[in-house]
Amino acid sequence: MRLRTIQIVLWSAALAATAAFSIWKLQEPPAPAVLTETEFRPVFSLPDEAGQQRGSAEFRGRYLLVFFGFTNCPDVCPTTLSEVAQVMEDLGSDAGQVQPIFISIDPERDRALGIDDYTAAFHPAILGLAGDQVATAAAASSFRIYFEREEDDAAPDGYTMSHSPGLFLIGPDGQWLRQYAYGTPAEDILSDLKERF
Template sequence: MTLRRIRLVLWTLVAFALVGVLALQWAGRRPEPPQPPFRPDFALQDEAGRTYGMEDFRGSFALVFFGFTNCPDVCPTTMSEVAQVMDDLGPEADKVRPLFISIDPERDRRQGLAGYLAAFHPAILGLAGDGAATQAATESFKVHFGREEDPAAPDGYSMSHSPGLFLVGPDGEWLRQFPYETPAAEILADIQERI
């Protein structure tokens, strides 16, 4: 066998091996099933006792935040950003519903959740439930929260929680999370693009 013929046989074997490897890889790939839309939900009450769920806000964008009224920094900062967004939306503000969901419902109700939120913006709706409803809401939004003993805090405890602000679309589908300290202008621009 000549050197030329040996090279031809070797290159042919390499080509067959490469085709075989590619065929095995292609056969092993299966298309991923489409992911169902992420539609968080809850069943929580306002201060007047009316129960709300995400279906009550269909047709509007919802800005959802989980927090508590004794929060020293994250909650008031975020509510200030939300208030700025609502003011800057002008006539389009009626297309967005800001929601504050209490992770400390018993104390927040006692201290006046509606009054706390009105100090930021009249459009912010405060919602709270019992322990089970609060747990279900946080699980639906994939939010962490927990009680932390703190002798220096009111009532001797504080709450840790995920600080994100969530945007839910008019169809109830989760659109995105704005990290803590996202400027109001950035939140506003994102919402205006979607309206």
């Protein structure tokens, strides 16, 4: 009889634990959806210096190297654009398969300074785009990048820009393929691109 009582107690405890676990699981928030590659097709629609609207769909069939920055950037932007320029040079006859794009996160000032002159100083193939604040924010949101104005008395005009430093590779179908971290050498980017052609 004593053994039977112990079994009943243990069985009841197991049932109670199972019920408690089930209730806890029901209260648990749903797991975040796993981001699949097909769900990440970043887009932009911004004017070039001539005022012509340029959109991501225009470049279907080519790889895009997209970088967000600003012309008064002292280090990250010129370093990254120098790497992009080297990639374009080293691609040789394959350069037509890649369109490098520089999207300004400080569009008003960059338009005044001349975004074409800035990008051309690195490589003539780099297309500079500078829209209004709304279009810039929409492009940044689509690429999931961060940028913000920061007051700085030592900087030109008393401010600088903080931003995500990654270089994005978009496929010919508009699909996000990867992000190159800041400081990725041109030869590594070139090698990755050539494997995709």
